[in-house]
Amino acid sequence: xxxxxxxxxxxxxxxxxxxxxxxxxxxxxxxxxxxxxxxxxxxxxxxxxxxxxxxxxxxxxxxxxxxxxxxxxxxxxxxxxxxxxxxxxxxxxxxxxxxxxxxxxxxxxxxxxxx
Amino acid sequence: xxxxxxxxxxxxxxxxxxxxxxxxxxxxxxxxxxxxxxxxxxxxxxxxxxxxxxxxxxxxxxxxxxxxxxxxxxxxxxxxxxxxxxxxxxxxxxxxxxxxxxxxxxxxxxxxxxxx
Numbered sequence: 001x002x003x004x005x006x007x008x009x010x011x012x013x014x015x016x017x018x019x020x021x022x023x024x025x026x027x028x029x030x031x032x033x034x035x036x037x038x039x040x041x042x043x044x045x046x047x048x049x050x051x052x053x054x055x056x057x058x059x060x061x062x063x064x065x066x067x068x069x070x071x072x073x074x075x076x077x078x079x080x081x082x083x084x085x086x087x088x089x090x091x092x093x094x095x096x097x098x099x100x101x102x103x104x105x106x107x108x109x110x111x112x113x114x115x
Numbered sequence: 116x117x118x119x120x121x122x123x124x125x126x127x128x129x130x131x132x133x134x135x136x137x138x139x140x141x142x143x144x145x146x147x148x149x150x151x152x153x154x155x156x157x158x159x160x161x162x163x164x165x166x167x168x169x170x171x172x173x174x175x176x177x178x179x180x181x182x183x184x185x186x187x188x189x190x191x192x193x194x195x196x197x198x199x200x201x202x203x204x205x206x207x208x209x210x211x212x213x214x215x216x217x218x219x220x221x222x223x224x225x226x227x228x229x230x231x
Contacts, residue, residue: 043222
């Protein structure tokens with residue numbers, strides 16, 4: 001079975017500081033991994049995804065994530081936080097189960113940016 | 116393209132009432148799904164559909180019913196609302212899920228439901 005654990009339900013950083021949101025996964029098959037962002041009162045939108053190939057994945061708005069199989073991790077980073085990055089972030093793992101895609105989400109991390 | 120649309124945006128129900136949450140997409144996506152979002156629990160899959168006429172249960176299906184008569188629409192029915200169903204509900208769709216587990220899912224804006 002697949003599962004995702006996000007370390008820290010709430011992360012607070014200063015504007016301009018490094019953003020690091022942690023995600024660890026468990027999967028019995030090669031995982032496909034996603035980061036989604038949810039701005040207040042909106043639906044989720046895709047930040048980036050890892051399928052196969054290069055382990056460092058670049059996404060929108062300057063975010064990137066690195067797939068580390070040995071650590072079963074897929075942490076999200078951004079070198080310099082901006083006020084507009086304040087949102088909730090969800091890590092998810094996907095796998096084919098009986099021919100259908102199932103997305104399993106972590107519990108989410110709320111990112112606050114301090115001026 | 117409007118993408119994935121959901122109605123209503125907000126709804127308040129009394130215990131025992133029934134209602135239908137509407138979801139539509141105009142991207143000709145085969146796969147549609149319903150999630151509920153609760154604080155500290157992320158999103159959990161309620162039901163999903165891999166095409167018109169085909170639906171299946173997700174992680175938390177009890178108390179909910181779905182059908183898919185067209186590619187575009189995937190309504191979620193609450194049969195007899197309970198306070199435990201107070202949540203934010205998201206509909207999502209993607210192009211195809213067969214033998215491809217990395218298609219991006221597109222999410223609607225959500226329906227915030229309160230059951231008193």
